[in-house]
Amino acid sequence: MKALVLAGGTGSRLRPITHTAAKQLVPVANKPVLFYGLESLVAAGVDEIGIVVGDTAEEIRAAVGDGSRFGARVTYLRQERPLGLAHAVLIARDWLGDDDFVMYLGDNFIVGGITELVADFRAHRPDARILLTKVPDPRMFGVAELGPDGGVRGLQEKPAAPRSDLALVGVYLFTPAVHEAVRAIEPSDRGELEITDALQWLLDRRLTVQATTITGYWKDTGNVLDMLEVNRSVLETLDGAVEGDVDADSELIGRVRVESGAQVVRSRIVGPAVIGAGSVVRDSCIGPSTSVAENCVIEGSEVEFSIVLGGSRIDRAGRIEGSLIGRTVHVTGAPRAPRAHRLVLGDHSRVHITT
Template sequence: MKALVLSGGAGTRLRPITHTSAKQLVPVANKAVLFYGLESIAEAGITEVGVIVGDTAEEIQDAVGDGSKFGLQITYIPQDRPLGLAHAVLIARDWLGDDDFVMYLGDNFIVGGISALVEEFGRNRPDAQILLTHVPDPRAFGVAELDGAGQVVGLEEKPEHPKSDLALVGVYLFTPAIHAAVRAIAPSWRGELEITHAIQHLIDARADVRCTVIQGYWKDTGNVDDMLEVNRTVLEALDRRIDGEVDELSETVGRVVVEEGARIINSRIVGPAVIGAGTVVNNSYVGPFTSVAENCRITDSEVEFSIVLRDSSIAGVGRIESSLIGRHAEVTPAQHVPSAHRFVLGDHSKVQIHP
């Protein structure tokens, strides 16, 4: 079995972060989301991986390399434009050959990995197997309709009036039967070749399409709220480790990781939290569910339930919470101007101001 990992896409819901960085490389607990997926694939015993790349191909390739650090053999497959999940299967046809494969969306996060799913698929070998999970608002997802016996009878992509609350999780398993299906479908109203339409084609042809409803944790990390929630989940499993310097005026409480080369000076760190290598926290408070990447500076400030990317600085700004701060960002206090605010914001930013 092979794996096809999708790492293209524009990442519009994570702008402005994704104006300059691939969404799959935004870190969760100081490790790229994409890396968790690659590790799950390796743990499932799969070694041959095709990675679909788009505009951020160079950044993805620099981060992943040849795959050897994950125990994988990586082949990069360029996609000129993000034209749908089924289009990714279409352009990967030659590389996939006649092998079964798992398709994994690179910005998805699944606790517990996919080993059991891959084993189940290998035993039964249906034409397609999909993962489903109950969600509060299925309108933003592909949605499955099941009959009374729990068999998949219909799939819809982002329906206005969903027929169930069962959303498709971003992991799919296929035999070569999927190739004829992706060639048979037409682009949707979005101009994309939808994988839901290809699977529906298999259902209509009476192929063996099965589903597994997962009860574990799954997130599509496509927006800031979900990124922060996944970060919280990962940090909850953190083991305490202090490899950096913590001075005698500082306190670390609970599951705190201070990486080698980091320095904590006259500060309080309350876990679960991780402080990256080379980062300096001075006269500050870092609270629970916060990950600070490498080579950052936090001075005279408080940060909680947030993700701070590498080479950024926060100085003298009081309290920050529920925030995602990009690479090389600077957060400083503004000069006091009555009834005025001053911003430098990226495209599609959202700002909340206390009156």
């Protein structure tokens, strides 16, 4: 069995972070989201992995390499433009051959992994298996309608009037039957080959499409709030550890991880939280659900429910919460300035200001 991991999207909902970084490599608890998916696949016994890449191919290659660090063998498959999930299957046809495969969206996060799901698929081998979860607004997702017996009755992609509240989670399992389906379907109104149309094609020909509804934690980390929620969820599972230096005037409360080379000076850190290698927290308070990446400096500030990426500095900036701060960003307070906001913002930035 192989795995097809999709890592070619543009990450428009995470701009401006994704202007300079692949969305699949934005870290959660100081580890890229993509890595959690690769680890889940290997844990499920799937170690031959094809990664579909686009404009951020070199960055993905640099981070993942040949896959050996994960216990996998990785092949990179170029997709010139993101033309839909079914299009990714189409371009991977030669590499997939006649093997069954898992298709895993590289920016999705499933707590608990997929080991049981893969084992069940191997045992029963339906033509396709999909994962579903209830969502408050199914119009934003592919949606499945189930019959009274739990069988899949139909599928729609981002419907204006959804027939159910069951959204497709970004993990799919297929036999080679799907290859005929992706060749047969036409692009949707948005110009993409939709995997929901391929699944519907299988259903229309009375092939077996089974569904598993999950009740555990799943997130598509495509926007800032979802990234922060996933970060919070992962931090809840971490054990505290102090590998760096914490002075006698500092206080660590709850599950706090201070990584090697990090320094905590005259500060209070309330877990769950992680302070990355080489970072310095001085005269500050770090609140729950916060990840500070490597080589950051936080001084004279409060940070809570946030992700701070590598090399950034927060200097006497007051209180920051619910924020995703990119790499090598400098946030500084200006206490003597008149009541005004001074901003230097890139394209597609979003700023929330209290007036």
